[in-house]
Amino acid sequence: MAKPSVGVSEVGVSAAPAQAACPCPGTLFPYPPPRGAGIAASVRRKCLQVELGAGAGGAWGALESMRASSPTHAKAAAALAAGVDVDDERAAWMARHPSALGKFEEIVAASEGKRIVVFLDYDGTLSPIVDDPDAAFMSETMRMAVRSVAKHFPTAIVSGRCRDKVFEFVKLAELYYAGSHGMDIKGPAKAASSRHAKAKAKGVLFQPASEFLPMIEEVHERLAEATRCIPGAKVENNKFCVSVHFRCVDEKMWGELSEAVKGVLRGYPKLRLTQGRMVLEVRPGIKWDKGRALEFLLESLGLAECASVLPVYIGDDRTDEDAFKALRRRGQGVGILVSKHPKETAASYSLREPAEVMDFLLRLVEWKRLSRASLRHRLLQ
């Protein structure tokens, strides 16, 4: 298996994913994605810029990013700057990123002759967003849906959380887990079915940032100390990354929080700062993300061949954009963004909330059962 190139990444993410010629028929990605009127260009640019510059600050600082990530701010700014009717904007966005439930038949039709592999983000995708990160439980019905999906398709959870923690929430041993934004990858603990035996025999386990472990420990302690006096701030150790939550911090204190985080990171030039949903994410500055984790898992499963696989990735966060972009680079796959609001995204489809994710997963299972039954029926005739 090819080892990844590990090195300090450049700060700044290009707005548009690199265009890849797709050699495969039946791609679901119209690329480049049509750009309708709607979110004003300046707001779009801000929504796309996820690297914040850990040192002296990038062209665009952490505080501005924190403000723009607030749904109220982003919406108000977009409406103000573009004078756009919010309903029109939503309709235009839905035309570009239609509901994966509404387009279900189109999606499964694209899987003809291919093996579907399912990738699921955790927070905001399988569990609703809540104030307390330690209380982001998934429902038992969602767990049953994921378990059923994993019976039919290789299934992976790809999360910003530490792998052990996300496993504690999901509690399904038959899945692949990629924790710490894909920097901690492990295969199923025990055999789920003989179909997966090949990948298991390879013993999938990969930690491309292991040398950062002591540094992350240290920076976690320093961040906890530096933000102790900011009410509502919460620092979470995600093993290869650290999350600094500001969901419960008064907006007036966001400036102080971002200064505290940047102050600590000045001493750690090998780390980088990105942002998720009301959270600043400190991570090793290596070229590794959820997109690379997706590629790694496909390769481990022996399914990297473009013609034989249809990866389906469902996620809600900026960090999931790396996986959506990876699918576009492959020129094939189904990227589904979970969002109630129009957002710039490299995903092709959308779902509004975790409840719709569960409906989609259950439909996938039902479709698989029916197509198997119909195949059996045809063989017996």
Ligand SMILES: O=P(O)(O)OC[C@H]1O[C@H](O[C@H]2O[C@H](CO)[C@@H](O)[C@H](O)[C@H]2O)[C@H](O)[C@@H](O)[C@@H]1O
């Ligand atoms: O990649 P994910 O599985 O989506 O993890 C991303 C971050 O998720 C968690 O934070 C988010 O969910 C919390 C609980 O709903 C919420 O309080 C917080 O505001 C969100 O950002 C998790 O706590 C982070 O460590 C993950 O990096």
